[in-house]
Amino acid sequence: MSEKYLIFGATGSIGSSLAEQLVNSGNLVHLVGRSESETKNVSEKLGCAFTIADVLQDGFVDKVKNDISDVKGIAYCVGSIDLKPLRMVSEQDFNKCMKLNLYSAVEVIKGYQDNLKKNKGSVVLFSTVAAQRGFTNHAIIASTKAAVEGLTVSLAAEFAPNIRVNCIAPSLTNSKIAEPMLKNKALADGIAKAHPLKRLGEGKDSASLAKFLITDDSSWVTGQIIAVDGGRSKLS
Template sequence: MSDKYLIVGATGSIGSNLAEQLYSLGKKIHLVGRDEEQTKSLSEKFNCDYTILNVLDDGFVEKLRSDIEEVKGIAYCVGSIDLKPFRMVTETDLNKCMKLNLYSAIDLIKGYQESLKKNKGSIVLFSTVAAQRGFTNHSIIASTKAAVEGLTVSLAAEFAPNIRVNCIAPSLTNSKIAEPMLKNKVLAEGIAKAHPLKRIGEGKDSASLAKFLITDESSWVTGQIIAVDGGRSKLS
């Protein structure tokens, strides 16, 4: 039996906060990231193993499994912000976004399905508020993340009662991938005001829910798409 939690995209705002929160609970974690310096630094901070890889590379699951074979839970904290007017959207744009957010998540889950089943494990995926709310220029990421939501409920049904599958749908979060948008103070203030709670999300906001969903604290929760969005999906 394994009690180790796999965090893919560990150097991001949500992934790193999740690692910190699981570590504070005494949980064993394995970090996965592209940036060796940042990932190694986190591994030293949290006294854990790590793997350097890119989920866009072929065979990444086999490489990861050579480092860690058994897991109790997976948090796929990989994401992107692909914004473009619809008239400019190409098949290449869609394929790259789907590969990063959906296909690689599927490959990862397949690679660890038997381990998760044996360990009565949990999977946490990530969507976006834009999958449910209509936003201009979001056709690439919204359609891709909507597919992730569909995958969540499908796998939750198929894997029950042995593996739980849930999805978190954040609004814009203060992170590296959002930095190009948020460095414009006027734009950042406008986005913050569009949320009923009048602020941009922080990594710890979604990480706190991910911690709950990936551990046995949420042992009776599966197939859920849960918004962490400052109220934007329902109240604005």
């Protein structure tokens, strides 16, 4: 039987790959993206319904719920790369990053909590290797994603046994948000070599794990923060 899954950040490398993997397994997927043209492209390729919504805008959850109210699982694949030395960091930087990565994820979960409970559903969130491994100029994003990891374990405890909540912590992945860094080949090659597996991540690497966690294949897994990082968090 096909299930319904909701993917926020559906035009990114991870979100679009997750959508494709779920559709290829016979599931129904609803896409949420900020860019109408990019979201439509993914929708037409995969045959998915979609909603255009900006998670930084008030009321975005209601807009999505008007289009889809019943789901088995939610993947919040929204992210950012906010890199600045601390002396240049403002409170506004932190507020925007927290709104994008944490507060809006909370609003999504609250909006669908009763429905997920009814369906014995699953939530997949995203952190970063930088939340647990120190990197220069990562104060904004590492702090914010560490909060996402705290949210994961807190909600997994609060929602058990009805809703599972897990989190994936990737290292740098070939993606639109990483493009400003990766267009410098020397920099990209250096970052790749910093990983024990000697390459950057691809969207499908994290998406494959997300597919496992969002479906009943992982029905005895909750409260986990799982690294998909080429070994960088443990071996380098």
